[in-house]
Amino acid sequence: MTETIPFNQRLQQVQERTGSLLCVGMDPDPARLPEHLSRDVDGIGEFCREIIRTTREHVCGYKFNSAFFEALGGAGLDLLLDLRQSLPEPLLAIYDVKRGDIGNTAKHYARAAFESLRMDAVTLNPYMGYDAVAPFLTDASRGAFILCYTSNDSSRDFQQVRSEAGRPLYLQVAAKARDWNGGRNVGLVVGATKAEAVAEVRETAPDLPILAPGVGAQGGDLEAVLRAGRSSEGYGLIIPISRGIIYAGTGREYATRAGEQARTYKTTIQKAVTHE
């Protein structure tokens, strides 16, 4: 039965059940591992497993950054599957891989994400349009978060360019994504460093969940983002925090520190939501 619930509804159910909008971003950089861990797939595996163990009671899911696993070669993908399968129910696994390709290729990427790696959702790049998104939407229980507004400086190169109609590209993306949400499994990625952008996107796409990175190490204002982005029911947002949690401690107590930070973020988010 779980398989027939659209992803966006699943997300809200998991957030209700866990009481958390927080998701931990798993970006395990070998250069930033605690010293006692080896800088290889074994060390990274231990690091990730320990972080999951101490943070899992505070989150609605995990966002796995594919780059850090692919950089380990084939063994990295095996580790990724292993970590995904270790997550307790009902936590969600988001595969942050920013895919953007078409046709047969996209079908194979969807298979890699949803079948081989058993992820619940994936991040996608909109540049090639609907054709690059559609293959990820056929199973409504799996979600696709489409890059919309990113918080890096060079987002102005293209995302902020206005069309003849006067609308910046990122709002054109938000409008198209809203049209693609017939299966209720489309979301958007909107950087949390600019709350006004979150508000504009929310206005353009009232029902789409927003994955809003940038609150932790990148310095976004949590309360402003929550105010701008959450839907009327108090959901509609996922707040992924990576470095602010997984590198909270640098020594042998790293996992304990990560758990503490995750609890703090969860509570801060809950309070911010309740205050409104």
Next chain:
Amino acid sequence: MTETIPFNQRLQQVQERTGSLLCVGMDPDPARLPEHLSRDVDGIGEFCREIIRTTREHVCGYKFNSAFFEALGGAGLDLLLDLRQSLPEPLLAIYDVKRGDIGNTAKHYARAAFESLRMDAVTLNPYMGYDAVAPFLTDASRGAFILCYTSNDSSRDFQQVRSEAGRPLYLQVAAKARDWNGGRNVGLVVGATKAEAVAEVRETAPDLPILAPGVGAQGGDLEAVLRAGRSSEGYGLIIPISRGIIYAGTGREYATRAGEQARTYKTTIQKAVTHE
């Protein structure tokens, strides 16, 4: 010494030396393998090795479509490295993975492409702007082909939208890519199904090599594309052909047929270039 030659110059040297603008696209779909091969990583490995054996004398390189290897899990990435290392000098390996991410993540993707998988060039997605491209340009001997104009129907969703200045997004991308080519290692991906688009991009970015997919199974007009896209020296284009070569035969003779098709395409391209 080879390491200090910019990628775009290397590409031209390899095309001169091999007398070929053709590159074989390796998109090994398990569902399309000859019947006598197993539908797993072993069967796909044999298929790819045989195709490379019969086509390598006719090409300047291979374009590996990451999706088909990632769908095999960790063993697929191991196979990819194995195939890349099997290529004889001076053939080039292009990693078609359409990356688009920033900062630390992009650095790890660059490491995965250039160090773990030892690729010579990679395809990138421009949506996040220069920040997502820069980490792939630091070693000038490695190239980055940036998605510009794609031949799918929904390229009109965003790529063809005109800015306030009246220029479609894909020509804004071409202009930026030209600016990013200080290290002479930036190229563009322009679908070969619309020769006018190739011509516009060539006018906007006179010196950038163009990777022009779509000539084979997708039906682009080879001569029109060559006329529109090649630079004054007769180079500046790579013509990747995938299905038209690797699935040319369906039985035990598949590799022989692939070699014949590769030779035919190479000759056709040579003649078309000479005719001008």
